[in-house]
Each structure stands twice: as structure tokens, then as C-alpha cells.
Amino acid sequence: MSIxxxxxxxxxxxxxxxxxxxxxEDMELTAVFTRRAPESxxxxxxxxxxxxADQILDHKDEVDxxxxxxxxxxxxxxxxxxxxxxxxVVDSFDTHAKIPQHFAAVDASAQEGGKVAVISCGWDPGMFxxxxxxxxxxxxxxxxxxxxxxxxxxxxxxxIRRVEGVVDAKxxxxxxxxxxxxxxxxxxxxxxxxxxxxxxxxxxxxxxxxKTKIEHEIxxxxxxxxxxxxxxxxxSKEELDRxxxxxxxxxxxxxxxxxxxxxxxxxxxxxxxxxxSNPEFTASVIAAYARAAYRMGQEGAxxxxxxFDIPPAYLSAMSGEELRxxxx
Amino acid sequence: MSIxxxxxxxxxxxxxxxxxxxxxEDMELTAVFTRRAPESxxxxxxxxxxxxADQILDHKDEVDxxxxxxxxxxxxxxxxxxxxxxxxVVDSFDTHAKIPQHFAAVDASAQEGGKVAVISCGWDPGMFxxxxxxxxxxxxxxxxxxxxxxxxxxxxxxxIRRVEGVVDAKxxxxxxxxxxxxxxxxxxxxxxxxxxxxxxxxxxxxxxxxKTKIEHEIxxxxxxxxxxxxxxxxxSKEELDRxxxxxxxxxxxxxxxxxxxxxxxxxxxxxxxxxxSNPEFTASVIAAYARAAYRMGQEGAxxxxxxFDIPPAYLSAMSGEELRxxxx
Numbered sequence: 001m002s003i004x005x006x007x008x009x010x011x012x013x014x015x016x017x018x019x020x021x022x023x024x025e026d027m028e029l030t031a032v033f034t035r036r037a038p039e040s041x042x043x044x045x046x047x048x049x050x051x052x053a054d055q056i057l058d059h060k061d062e063v064d065x066x067x068x069x070x071x072x073x074x075x076x077x078x079x080x081x082x083x084x085x086x087x088x089v090v091d092s093f094d095t096h097a098k099i100p101q102h103f104a105a106v107d108a109s110a111q112e113g114g115k116v117a118v119i120s121c122g123w124d125p126g127m128f129x130x131x132x133x134x135x136x137x138x139x140x141x142x143x144x145x146x147x148x149x150x151x152x153x154x155x156x157x158x159x160i161r162r163v164e165g166v167v168d169a170k171x172x173x174x175x176x177x178x179x180x181x182x183x184x185x186x187x188x189x190x191x192x193x194x195x196x197x198x199x200x201x202x203x204x205x206x207x208x209x210x211k212t213k214i215e216h217e218i219x220x221x222x223x224x225x226x227x228x229x230x231x232x233x234x235x236s237k238e239e240l241d242r243x244x245x246x247x248x249x250x251x252x253x254x255x256x257x258x259x260x261x262x263x264x265x266x267x268x269x270x271x272x273x274x275x276x277s278n279p280e281f282t283a284s285v286i287a288a289y290a291r292a293a294y295r296m297g298q299e300g301a302x303x304x305x306x307x308f309d310i311p312p313a314y315l316s317a318m319s320g321e322e323l324r325x326x327x328x
Numbered sequence: 329m330s331i332x333x334x335x336x337x338x339x340x341x342x343x344x345x346x347x348x349x350x351x352x353e354d355m356e357l358t359a360v361f362t363r364r365a366p367e368s369x370x371x372x373x374x375x376x377x378x379x380x381a382d383q384i385l386d387h388k389d390e391v392d393x394x395x396x397x398x399x400x401x402x403x404x405x406x407x408x409x410x411x412x413x414x415x416x417v418v419d420s421f422d423t424h425a426k427i428p429q430h431f432a433a434v435d436a437s438a439q440e441g442g443k444v445a446v447i448s449c450g451w452d453p454g455m456f457x458x459x460x461x462x463x464x465x466x467x468x469x470x471x472x473x474x475x476x477x478x479x480x481x482x483x484x485x486x487x488i489r490r491v492e493g494v495v496d497a498k499x500x501x502x503x504x505x506x507x508x509x510x511x512x513x514x515x516x517x518x519x520x521x522x523x524x525x526x527x528x529x530x531x532x533x534x535x536x537x538x539k540t541k542i543e544h545e546i547x548x549x550x551x552x553x554x555x556x557x558x559x560x561x562x563x564s565k566e567e568l569d570r571x572x573x574x575x576x577x578x579x580x581x582x583x584x585x586x587x588x589x590x591x592x593x594x595x596x597x598x599x600x601x602x603x604x605s606n607p608e609f610t611a612s613v614i615a616a617y618a619r620a621a622y623r624m625g626q627e628g629a630x631x632x633x634x635x636f637d638i639p640p641a642y643l644s645a646m647s648g649e650e651l652r653x654x655x656x
Binding site for chain 1: 348467655
């Protein structure tokens with residue numbers, strides 16, 4: 001019997017979940033829920049219905065795990081605790097600073113409902129967090145480095161679009177090669193924000209707009225760009241649509257640590273991702289954790305879990321015997 | 329209260345465990361057991377005694393977790409099942425093909441004794457296995473690649489030393505750059521043994537030995553070298569001792585996979601290790617899993633476990649709250 005998955009919210013992430021389910025033979029999509037008019041939402045899977053979000057409890061018996069695809073700013077802080085009372089849920093809450101508070105709210109609900117709720121699933125938080133944990137536990141005498149990119153930052157692209165005279169824009173976060181090389185050398189460098197990442201912007205300016213002024217405004221924008229070396233390219237809308245329509249991302253988690261009686265030996269643990277599609281990869285991580293949530297739920301577990309709490313074997317469709325024989 | 333660790337077998341790995349314990353504040357070394365004459369074994373930690381292996385049961389109350397540092401060929405198949413009846417144990421059993429059989433034997437003992445036994449801990453099997461599992465669960469439509477090196481292969485070095493006229497030797501396994509590049513491109517290449525790794529040998533020949541013959545014998549040795557491009561350098565014993573006395577190792581686990589409704593997007597997940605000391609890094613992994621074994625034992629768990637079965641949080645000295653606040 002398949003694990004029946006429901007999707008709440010059908011944007012890039014929801015569509016990614018739908019694609020991931022297609023690749024996992026032990027899962028099936030049974031319902032999509034949306035706050036938009038259901039008839040306006042066209043999904044890829046034949047035979048699956050789209051329902052209004054507020055009718056979700058009518059479909060409780062059709063869904064084993066509900067995947068919450070809303071945003072971390074306003075959707076998930078409300079939705080995850082709400083739905084964790086009724087469903088095993090997985091979300092991708094990614095406001096790092098508010099995770100403890102989100103965890104507490106979701107845990108209370110999931111305990112009450114006797115459900116398993118996995119929060120902050122994806123690659124950062126998610127796979128990057130896991131790699132920080134494993135590497136830090138193995139090499140306690142060491143230092144962590146996280147680099148993001150090369151990839152599109154939606155927040156920074158949006159910030160540029162708010163500059164007067166900008167029609168559209170895409171911003172890439174790029175790790176600085178020299179910084180990566182220094183970290184990989186084991187020298188444990190202290191790196192400033194500027195030394196770690198640079199920001200490359202592709203900007204479509206309105207006709208007659210003052211490009212010098214736009215470039216200056218971008219480069220001096222506090223929080224977003226002022227602390228970085230920023231490169232601004234002005235291109236046409238056609239070029240932007242043709243060359244920059246993807247949502248690639250990725251990055252590196254590196255730990256450099258010492259072992260030996262006097263710390264005489266150096267070790268480098270590096271985990272990296274190179275992703276063509278940020279939302280589809282995030283969705284693929286979530287799908288694996290939906291399997292884990294379902295299995296833990298079947299075993300009677302309840303409450304809020306993160307990637308730190310879940311035994312790796314629960315993510316895989318293979319049995320313990322198969323895993324030991326083929327992957328160990 | 330510290331986790332009290334016992335070490336069975338004091339070679340490179342045992343010494344690595346001793347160094348790792350020094351770095352973990354919640355652990356202390358309480359006893360070392362050896363099959364050699366205890367007075368001939370000199371350890372680094374002050375105040376800790378070395379006992380004969382056959383007196384180990386007299387020290388049952390001094391050890392929370394016993395770490396088995398013997399070899400996979402003959403020691404561990406006997407020792408791990410034997411000691412898992414009396415102690416929580418961790419071993420680094422690394423004969424991949426015999427893991428299922430080892431698991432069954434150890435599980436029976438650990439169940440009987442009510443103990444937790446973690447087998448096949450280290451980096452491969454171990455961290456590499458974990459990364460194969462995580463990456464495969466996330467990207468089911470994909471392919472795994474494991475590369476080893478650059479590092480010293482003890483088995484291959486030993487094989488060279490058995491060639492007539494060879495005084496001493498060191499063999500490095502080296503991943504082929506072109507193969508790594510092809511894999512990282514996402515093209516899912518089919519790679520032969522020869523295309524993935526090359527073997528570089530530093531050989532000290534006896535005075536008057538026939539070097540051409542030695543080189544030929546090495547390069548054509550079945551199983552060890554015949555299937556690889558092999559480079560042989562003849563050097564002096566002084567050069568070997570000066571430049572090749574370390575035991576570095578490492579490698580890469582890469583998964584290249586597709587997502588999207590029609591598999592239109594490519595993702596590369598890469599995990600790599602660059603290790604100055606193979607045994608010290610293995611020991612560091614084992615120390616973290618000793619913490620997990622102890623905690624699971626405290627919770628009443630029993631039986632044989634592998635890295636696949638253990639929730640990541642159990643490896644870390646940090647609490648769940650700290651982990652969520654700082655690493656997630």
C-alpha cells in the first residue's frame with residue numbers, strides 16, 4: 001500500500017513535491033489543497049483533485065502525510081501547528097532564528113493530535129544542518145564554514161526590483177573561490193562577509209532610467225548588498241527571460257578539524273550541492289522525510305521532529321537488510 | 329558523569345580512540361585491554377591501566393562502552409559477538425560483503441545481553457554509507473559514485489612488499505580527475521575500474537634487485553594492480569621514511585540525480601573527506617557513535633545497530649535545544 005500524500009499550497013514547491021512523488025513508487029498523491037480558486041489550479045497528476053484549503057478536514061481519511069508548501073514568514077507559523085493536530089505533516093520552515101519557537105508550537109499540537117510533524121526540511125535547514133551536526137560530532141576540535149551558491153536569491157532579487165527604475169532583476173549569490181580554497185587548506189581562516197560571498201545582479205532598467213543611480217542604490221543597499229562586493233549588469237528583458245529564468249542553487253558545508261594527541265593532524269569534511277532547481281531539490285528532501293514521518297507515525301511516535309531526530313534508514317524505501325547489503 | 333570508555337586492542341586505531349576521547353569532554357578512558365603483555369604497551373593517558381584481554385570481564389563495572397579495535401579479517405568476527413553479550417560495543421568491521429553475516433551474529437549476542445552494539449563505524453563503511461543512503465533517498469532517479477583517495481592502501485602496500493626483491497613499499501590510491509569531472513557534470517558516465525582510480529607505488533628495492541622485473545610483477549598483479557593504470561617509482565628507504573610515513577586517506581561520494589516531471593533538472597550531491605590520518609579520523613567517528621551507543625543503551629535499546637539506525641542527534645554532545653538553535 002502506498003503512502004498517501006496531500007499537498008497544501010501549489011506553487012514551485014508544491015509542484016516539486018508532485019514531481020518527487022512520481023519518482024517514489026511507495027507514494028501517491030491523493031489531494032492538493034489551495035487557497036486559490038481550485039478550478040484555477042492545474043496540476044500535473046491525472047485523476048487527482050484540487051480542493052479548497054478550508055475543506056481539508058473533510059479529506060482527513062485520504063491523506064497519510066500532509067506536506068505544507070507555504071512560506072516561512074506568515075503561512076507556516078500558523079499552518080504547521082494547525083494541521084499537525086490532524087495529520088502527520090512535513091514543512092520546510094527556514095527562518096533559522098525562529099526555529100526553536102516554531103518547534104515548540106508544532107510540538108504542542110502534534111503531541112495533542114498524536115501525530116508526527118517534521119519541520120525545517122530541505123537543504124538549509126535540512127541536509128546542510130545534518131552535515132554540520134555529523135561533522136561537528138566527529139571533529140569536536142574544528143570549525144564550520146557554510147557557503148551558499150552559486151544560486152538565485154529570491155529575497156535579493158526582490159530587493160533590487162523595489163529600486164526605482166528597475167523593471168526586473170535576478171541576483172546570484174556566489175561563493176568566493178579564494179575563500180573556499182583557504183577553508184579547504186585547513187588553515188581555519190577568519191572570513192568576513194565580503195570575503196565569503198559576492199553578489200552578481202542582472203538588472204532590466206526602465207527606458208530612460210538613470211543606470212548609474214540604480215547601480216549605486218543597489219550596491220549601497222544596507223543588509224542586502226552594502227557588505228558585499230556586488231557586480232551589476234544591465235541587460236534586456238529578453239536576455240533576462242532567456243538566460244536567467246532558472247532557479248539554481250547550492251552551496252558548501254565544510255568542517256576543518258584536528259585530531260591527534262596534540263591536534264597534529266588536519267581533516268576536511270566537505271558536503272556540497274549543485275542544484276538545477278532549488279524548489280525541486282527541496283521537495284525531494286521533503287518527500288524522503290514524508291516517508292520517515294509516516295513510518296514513525298505507524299510505530300506510534302508523536303510530536304515535532306527535525307532531521308536531527310530521524311534515523312537515516314527511515315528515509316529510504318529499502319529495508320534494513322537491503323541497506324546493509326548494498327549501501328553500508 | 330562521563331561516559332567511561334574501554335579500548336580493546338591498542339594499535340593505530342586504539343591510539344586514535346584515545347586521542348578522540350581527549351577531545352570529548354563527556355568521555356573518559358577507563359581501561360585498555362591487550363593481547364600483548366600489558367607492561368609492553370605504553371599508552372598516552374596518565375593514570376589509565378592496561379589489562380590483559382582475557383581479564384576483561386573483571387573490569388565490567390568500569391566500562392560503559394567498549395570499543396573494539398581489532399581487524400575485520402579474524403578479530404572482529406569473534407570479538408564483537410563475544411563482547412556484545414557484556415558491554416555496549418562499537419566496532420569498525422569493514423569487510424563490506426560480510427556485513428549481513430556479522431550483523432546477524434552481533435545482533436543475537438547483543439539481544440541476549442541486552443546491550444547496544446554498533447558495527448561498521450568509520451568512514452567507509454560509515455560516513456560514506458550514510459551519504460549514499462541520504463543521497464539515494466533524496467534523488468531516487470540517479471546514480472552513485474564512490475571514489476577513494478588520495479590515500480594509502482595498506483593492502484596494496486603489503487602486496488608490493490611480498491614481491492621478490494622489494495624491501496619496503498607504499499601504495500597510493502588516486503581518483504582520476506577526468507572521472508570526477510565527468511561525474512560532477514551530471515552526465516552519469518559508465519566508468520571502468522581503470523577510468524576511476526590510478527595506483528601510484530613508491531618502492532624500495534633490495535640492492536642488486538631487478539627493478540624492471542619488480543615493476544612488471546607489480547603492474548600485472550591480478551586483483552591488486554592489473555586492472556589499473558599503475559605508476560611505479562623506485563626510491564631509497566630514507567626517502568620512503570621521510571616522505572611517505574603518513575597514513576592519509578579520503579575520497580568522494582557523489583550522487584547525480586534528476587528531478588522534474590520528465591527528469592529535466594540535474595542535481596549533484598557530493599560528500600568528500602581529506603584526511604591526514606585515516607585511523608584517527610575513523611576513531612573520531614567511532615567516538616561519536618560510542619556516545620550514541622551509550623545513550624541508546626540508557627534508554628533501554630538493545631541489539632545490533634549501524635549508522636543507518638541511529639538518529640543523528642545521538643552523536644552530538646549538544647542537547648536537542650542547542651542543536652536546533654545553533655546547527656539547524
